[in-house]
Amino acid sequence: MARTLTTPEVKTITEQAIWRFRFEVPQKRNVGDTGMEVDTDGIYVHFEVQSFDADGNVINTSFAVGNFADWPANFKTDVQSVYSILNSYATSLGLIAGPGTDDPIG
Numbered sequence: 600m601a602r603t604l605t606t607p608e609v610k611t612i613t614e615q616a617i618w619r620f621r622f623e624v625p626q627k628r629n630v631g632d633t634g635m636e637v638d639t640d641g642i643y644v645h646f647e648v649q650s651f652d653a654d655g656n657v658i659n660t661s662f663a664v665g666n667f668a669d670w671p672a673n674f675k676t677d678v679q680s681v682y683s684i685l686n687s688y689a690t691s692l693g694l695i696a697g698p699g700t701d702d703p704i705g
Contacts, residue, residue: 601651611658612650618660620646622678624704637702642667642678679704 601616623645627638643664650659667675682704689695 609650611652613653614651614655616649616651618647618649620644622681624682635702637704639667639704642704644670644678675704 601614623643625638625641626635629636645664648661652658
């Protein structure tokens with residue numbers, strides 16, 4: 600959803616929107632070297648903000664990356680929910696080859 604700017608800092612930009620985002624959720628060997636676990640220190644969200652002129656044309660795209668540790672707890676809970684849904688979907692598509700116990704993201 601775009602934001603219509605009431606007092607734009609750059610006069611040619613009238614609306615902005617987060618255009619795309621993706622999570623990077625790396626895995627690592629656990630301390631006991633008995634299996635894999637989520638590398639929670641290495642989780643990042645990459646996102647783009649697009650700026651539009653009054654005619655709806657894209658005039659700028661900015662990129663940013665945030666580390667998972669820097670986000671509030673409710674955001675982390677939302678990411679855990681999305682990850683769980685994607686895990687189930689990947690299993691239904693046969694991309695994950697069977698049932699098991701999923702690592703929590705904490």
